Amino acid sequence: MATQSNRLTNYAAFHRQDGSSPQIGHLDPAQQTIQPLTFLSGTPVENLYQVIEAGSENIIAAAIPAIPLKDVKLLPPISGRDVLAVGKNYMEHAKEFNSSGYDSSDKVDKPSHPVIFTKRATSIMADGENILLHKGFTESADYEGEIGVIVGKAGFRVREEDAWDYVWGYTIINDLTARERQRDHKQFYIGKSPDTFCPMGPVAVPKENLPKTLRIQTHVNGELRQDATTEDLIFSIPHLISTLSAGTTLQPGDVLATGTASSTPAGVGIGRNPPVFLKMGDEIAISIDGIGTLTNKVAEDSAANTTIERVTSQSAFQLTNATRTIHGTAGLTKVNSKLLNYRRIGTGKENIIFVHGLGATKEFWTPLVTELGLEDSATFHLFDFEGHGLSPTHPLSKISIESLAEDLIGIFTGAGVSAQNPAILISHSMGSIISTKFALDHPSLIKKLVLIGPPPSPLPSTAAAHLLDTAGLARSQGMTSVVEQNVALISQSSKAKTPLAATAVRMSLLSQDPEGYAKAASALAQFTEPLPLEKLGVETHIISGQAPSSGDEYVRRIRNSTQTVLSHVGHWHLFEDPVEVAASIKSFL
CATH class of the missing domain: 3.40.50.1820 (Alpha/Beta hydrolase fold, catalytic domain)
Structure with missing residues (x-):
């Protein structure tokens, strides 16, 4: 991986407060602005899938001023597909999970093969949005700060030694989990996929613009709970790419959550004795050097679930003859x-x-x-x-x-x-x-x-x-x-x-x-x-x-x-x- 470049590559998805079409911009956290981006042709960049296909070298700042963050709504950097995810991929977390009473997989600390599951696309939400606890569905909502790997090109039976060629870049993911649902259903999907249980962002960054080793830290209400690097992974990113592509074609834009980080003495909720789960008002902040901080708060129990409105507002149809009128x-x-x-x-x-x-x-x-x-x-x-x-x-x-x-x-x-x-x-x-x-x-x-x-x-x-x-x-x-x-x-x-x-x-x-x-x-x-x-x-x-x-x-x-x-x-x-x-x-x- 290359050293940091001066390209505008803190790719954030957003739309203006007037509800105009989503687009991609460069997020400047210091200035609290987003600079809209275009291709060299001047055409606005609409989504991260386009960024991946075009390449950063074909993307420039739009000929308009940067927009204050307060004037836009941040969106997840990439969405629309289920997230591929890995369980028990940091040794310390694997131990605490195995001993927690919530692990219904094989009863060993270190898995022999990657534990693969998916998180529903409807669970994805943006930085700054509120987490719903879903009272009545779960009483054991827990956080998991994770590094999200974004696939850059299609791959089938990718060899480990070639796997880095298939990695486009990274984002931050909070792999929120309903622990008793994860336990009772044996497989992870139900417990991992409630609405709002996959905060992602605030940006996605190409691997060339990040250090080789990534450090991830999770704070809950300001207290450090997780601290690890990619060097601590049980199964490396190349190994995961190879495993996932062994019988399945990976697509550009696929997102892989690599597993929750090793815990500090504070640990995740199930790592405590007795377990301590998320409650109304808690703030979870997950940081990766070079990417930023993904921050979400737990909503009040009375908060409405807006996912159904978002899904209902989407349509498989597009207006005919509408491109010339934006x-x-x-x-x-x-x-x-x-x-x-x-x-x-x-x-x-x-x-x-x-x-x-x-x-x-x-x-x-x-x-x-x-x-x-x-x-x-x-x-x-x-x-x-x-x-x-x-x-x-x-x-x-x-x-x-x-x-x-x-x-x-x-x-x-x-x-x-x-x-x-x-x-x-x-x-x-x-x-x-x-x-x-x-x-x-x-x-x-x-x-x-x-x-x-x-x-x-x-x-x-x-x-x-x-x-x-x-x-x-x-x-x-x-x-x-x-x-x-x-x-x-x-x-x-x-x-x-x-x-x-x-x-x-x-x-x-x-x-x-x-x-x-x-x-x-x-x-x-x-x-x-x-x-x-x-x-x-x-x-x-x-x-x-x-x-x-x-x-x-x-x-x-x-x-x-x-x-x-x-x-x-x-x-x-x-x-x-x-x-x-x-x-x-x-x-x-």
Whole structure:
């Protein structure tokens, strides 16, 4: 092992008090700060598994100031897996345990083979958190200060002489134990795994940044109870690595608690006569030179067990299309129960709300907003519907025309729209289906309705089948597989006169998440309910492009409707000719 380096390698896991995503920083105990860390690329380091895989040489301080410890919540340096552990691995402790009456293993002081057990992942907690005594489950909670070895690479049948190559570094562990449960169940798992019985931290440090021989000391309420070094181990760390990997593959990030340290005359609780177990208010502080001190207090008996809340809050699912908004936490607005990318422009009393179509985003409308020039007399409401643009979607959320229309209610509510103050609703393509359904269901909220390039209602079976095929393509081959079929919907005239239109379409499509796009395409394909356009009493204006178009059908069936035909544009009206589209809408408004 190398000598101490000047790298920022006191790796601590934390999150800010605002509950933002966990990340890794360098803990400076003297300054009481955490310096967030990034890779050389500037990407924040999220967890110790990444540190192990990347290597310390690829990690630097983030270009932001260190954060005071009081402004963060420390987390265990590594978590998510059961801890591998060794019993009776220091001679003095092996003797006191064997003579305590709580040892149900072989009745010898020195074991012939390492005694291996596991501690449940749910028992892991951070430095500074409180220990629960679990009255009624155990009356003999005891402490055990231990050195935690962190595995650095996968290994199977590792030879002892090669074992150090598989050690990444170390942390501190308090192997808390319910002694009577350990005794009565013969094996250690039950007695070793109660919630909060595996405090770990405060940091993890690479072996290269620590001395070859590690010294561990345990104090209880300021009194020294344990004092030993790695030289005192019955079974060395290389021997343990070799034993554990003899028939089982070790994984990077596996943690091995190497056994509790030899005792001073004070000893662990069972080493006293009579035994003295932990009680409310006790403070256990375990120190290792170069790593720091892991400190935890015993909570009051009435303290709540928050482990169930922590476990319940975890999910096997991640939001789709959330990486660009920092896992769905940045820059989004809650609409009903969903997070959507929403923007308000202007300060006027007139509310104008926009609904984009399949493959578009709220940015589709910005040329129209500019051309209308109504920011002083109107307020524009633009948003990405679920799964599109920057709006995420949950894997369990089934998008439908009905669900998107429900989301539109939230936009109207947030805008302050009412029957006394109705809004102008402008939509394009698939958005026209959403808006028409909304207008049929909530006619009193609509002052005027503009439908740009509305699709047939219902869609022909061939069009629906094509959309489902397109959804499958997006899911299996990504957005590049569906871009050109959308570019082909631009008119030849627009391609010649407005070449940026094709670029805008490509940028819009390539900015979409494939799953979000596929869910919306499927929603449109599966909307088989014919819209009862004859019942639509809202004043409506349709803007159509080149043939074939559904505009004539809409005008024929909607009583109070007009139409502008822009025969020189295709499907992407605003990308192709925003000036003419704006002129048509201005004349209608």
